[in-house]
Amino acid sequence: MRIIVKGQGEGKTTELIKMSVETNTYILVLDRKRQHEVARMAMDLGYESMPFPVTIDEHFRAHRSTGMINRRFLIDDADEILHVLIGRDIPILAITMTESEDK
Secondary structure: OOOOOOOOOOOHHHHHHHHHHOOEEEEEEEOOHHHHHHHHHHHHOOOOOOOEEHHHHHHHHOOOHHHHHHHHEEEOOOOHHHHHOOOOOOOOOOOOOHHHHHH
């Protein structure tokens, strides 16, 4: 697992967009508003070939037959997604990473 840590407006989503295009991997986003913002950012950056972002709602509603459940994702604004899934503020987040997860 790779974690991108930067301040607001410092290029995290732009980095994800580039990675999405390079790896043909969907970006998982919170909602439709963010879905369209990320798609627009990709277009503005000249990345028309980026897979259209997927909302967490679309991900959880998808049937296994569509393959969405088994896909790998790049996650934009993971803190916001966790907040929505858990329903509370998350003051501290601990993550365990091993070298094998970085692949």
